[in-house]
Amino acid sequence: MFVKYKPKRNLLQTILHTEILQGMALTMRRLFSRPITRQYPDEEIPVALGFRGQHALVRDPETGGSTCVACMRCATVCPSRCIRIRFHDEESRRVVDSYDIEALRCVYCGYCEEVCPVNALVLTEIFEYAAYSRDPFHFTREDLLANWDRFVEERHIDRETYVNPFWRPRGMPEGRLPAAKRLPVPSDWTLEGQVVGAGYDQQ
Amino acid sequence: MHVLVLLLQILVLFAVVMLHVAYATYFERKIIGHMQVRMGPMRVGWHGLLQPIADGIKSFFKEDIIPEQADRPIFLAAPIICLVAMLTSLAVLPFAPGWVLADINIGLIFILAMSSLSSYGVILAGWASNSKYTFLGGLRSMAQVISYEIAMGLSLVGVMMLSGTLNLSKIVEAQGTSFGGMYIFPQIIAFFVFCVAMLAETNRVPFDLPEAETELVSGYATEYSGMRYAMFFMAEYIGMIVMSAIGTICFLGGWNGPFTVPGVPFFWFVLKIYLFLFVFIWIRATLPRYRYDQLMELGWKLLIPLALANIALTGIVKAIIG
Amino acid sequence: MTKPLHTTLDVPVAAGDEEGYSLRMGPQHPATHGVLRVDLELDGETILECTPHVGYLHRGFDKLAEHRTYAQGLILTDRLDYVGAMANNVGYCVAVERLLGIEVPLRARYIRTMVSEMSRICSHLLWLATHALDIGAMTVFLYCFREREVLLELFEELCGARLTFSYPRIGGVRQDVTHSFIRRLQEFARTFPDWIEDYETLIDTNRIWLKRTRGVGVISGEEALDLGITGPSLRGSGIRYDVRKARPYDAYALVDFEVPVGREGDIYARYRCRMEELRQSARIILQCIDQLPPGPIVGDDAPDLVMPLHGHPGKEADASRWGTGLVRLLRDRALFPRGEVYVSVEAPKGELGFYFVSDGSGRPYRMHIRSPSFIHIGALPTMAKGAMIADLIAIIGTLDVVLGECDR
């Protein structure tokens, strides 16, 4: 298909500058239309569920600590290698000694939360965390747990019902998920309730 | 005593014009903002009303950086030449009957001369900064001003022929008796030429080549900062106001209006200037930019012949009727 | 190194005895679309010689990818052409799937097609915005961003990021679409052609725009091919080459769309091509939504995100053996077939290709990215010769280069 050009302007249109006047009419119309600007700090910007923002370790309401089992999957999968976990073995289970994330190295791909078998790690919807030096971006385990508290408080999260889309990827068959990740989710997140195109049957 | 009164008048005029310049920038940003479905300045004062004041204070206190390799005296003088030339041309503008600082007989020529003089500032700035972008900006400005000065001068010849004077007050008075009270009707071609040349003279879109930011960074003003940069800025806006005033005086009948507003003799004059300024801004929000050679082509191949034809036409018509 | 070093910091000297005017545009310049540096040799404002210098944004993706698993390498592609990253992600995944012989379910292919086209609209909108701004039409810039914002929000809803999506994965996509996403996308794709009218009213027939774009930066089809120019920039010169039609990937063979081709090969023809592509993209999105089949979004043989970095070279993999679960994957030390493959997709900027060499381990032995921007900047000296400074800006704009992609 060859692209079509609009017809060339004729002499009258050239003299009257019709195309320029049309353009000016458009800008004049827009002068009275509603601006799309959102006054950011005054006006809250809606952030989609599952936005990949500040890191947090989910605080276990029972123990008050993290649920991390030190399986090292997040540290293995991390493309920027910003997660560092130290642990020791204790009676057939691993105990996490330290859990560090260097947020300035992180690329926010969300692989870590997706591979975590116990949903211990999450990238929260918080994106406002700036500082004047580098140190505050080195998150230790305590920082990460505090991040979770901030997240719960700021976004009014219900720990019982909150599901991050990366904990249980939408449309992922349950068979591919470890038991802890088979969380109850809205119907269109599951294979059964997925969106199907209207014209699909006609194919 | 007379001198004191005059000084006071100058001071008042200066203050009023400066206030207009400040708020012209504000309204420009606001209007363009809304035309582009955004809001413009919002954060300083109510709807950003104090923004121009904040900008002024900021540029006053900013460091005035002078490049090491610059031609120092000229570099320092250039923005002042620009600003002073523009301010001087305000002196001959009649805002209302009798409201003029210097009612000289060659007002029109004086303004043309001053606006050419202010382009010296631009050229010198481009030269003295000793930077490649500013130099190109200065060159462009020089070429542009020379070409469009001619077109503008010629377009005003028709007005001079009709009114028979160069005194701006008399031109306005002469229009009162003409058809429609404005020279725009008999001089429509001249008005068109004048409008285009006016945009070019004030370096506004679509003729903002001397400071085309996507090509020459900031053109002749690239190396300037702080107050000196603000002077160029002020000169540009005063230039806009002066050119609007010329357009108002020569084509739109100056202070004449459909009715007189009691107590405010300059009402119509100011209103017409605002209209011009709005169009300046409106055009800026709509049009792309010409290329350097196309600008020259437009000036020499279209505007000057048109203006000459207009002079001939005016002459013939005047010879037949008058 | 035996070769004498001549540094690019030397100021170029004009040929002949006439004193030339050399101008260095960039790397910091409002119109070089990133950190591109162009050394110009001028005669007045006419360009005698133009030498682009790239590499200011070189991050060594080729080398980085050699030390990451295939899944980890995906995130590098986000940072290539960051204005339309989804197309890069998809291209990477398509190439790796071809290399490793992985099947992608139909639903995932439709979703990928859909998001690739969203990304094309995003990229073309940004191109139009900056291109128009370069030529001085400031308002088009903001009108384009108005629509782009809608798409970015949709992306955010879909995959949690606005620019660095990392959305597809090898063997499928990471998240299924939701009802609200599809609804919003459908509404956008339906109304979008009306918004295009907005931009066209402002510039399409505007005499200044026409003067700046018609007959400027002309390149013949043959020459464009010779220089390796692809994408809308090639099609503007009358050559019908679109990877989506030539070597269909994902669901492009299943949807109906036209490939707009220009005649003149000037900036205006390329502009018209891209504007038409915007409309076609909206059409493809609507078709994808309409035809979206049910089914899984990840193939059965898709590898887990956690891949072993090292395999045992020497033993060929049996693709059917390494299955779904992580445990099996780790136990088998999944080994991939050896070989090399060049797979390209039609990214918004042109043909984005990935050349992979696999040595059987869990990471690419060699990854080379054929980035359209790199090739296009290579063509800049030919196109800019004899033009004026203002034209150069327009030509850089019309080639639609992103330096992140060029320097990799």
Place this chain on the structure above:
Amino acid sequence: MEPMAIGKRLAEEFPGEILDTCVHAAQVSVIVRRQRIVEMLAWLKRTDKIRLNHLMCLCGVDNRDRMQPPLQRFEVAYSLYSITHGHEFRLRAQVPEEDPRIDSATPVWKGAAWPERECYDLVGISFANHPDLRRILLPDDWQGHPLRKEYPLKGHDEWSGFTDLLHKVEELRPFDFNPNPALRK
């Protein structure tokens, strides 16, 4: 034309130049000697019914860790496509370690100039008859070629230009903008 058939015709046209033919993922690549590479490319581009007129990808590879005959230390892979006929084909020209040099493809495709510069820069294969063979992505005074397998991932020294830059940064440190006075030294 089928890619395999192209390979056969190429072997007939240039006897003794073809070392091997391999197929992966339905893509045919032919391993060739480097001596007559430009002739081969020109022949592939200009012969009727083949007309591989689009040089999709030019890429240098270091074969150090997969050296099996007939592979040599380096190779340059030319991925070609015919827009006219819609078939693709690949040439892999072998370049020995002792003399990493191959003829430039610029006489056939002008657009090969930059990919060749990149190849020279990152893999260290030099191209004879190249109009402007300089480093392209790395600084001109860079040592070594990063995409060679022996190139270290971690070095002991910074690139000299970078150390200069660091000195400059230190020099300018007093003028730093630091809004937090507590952190100011």
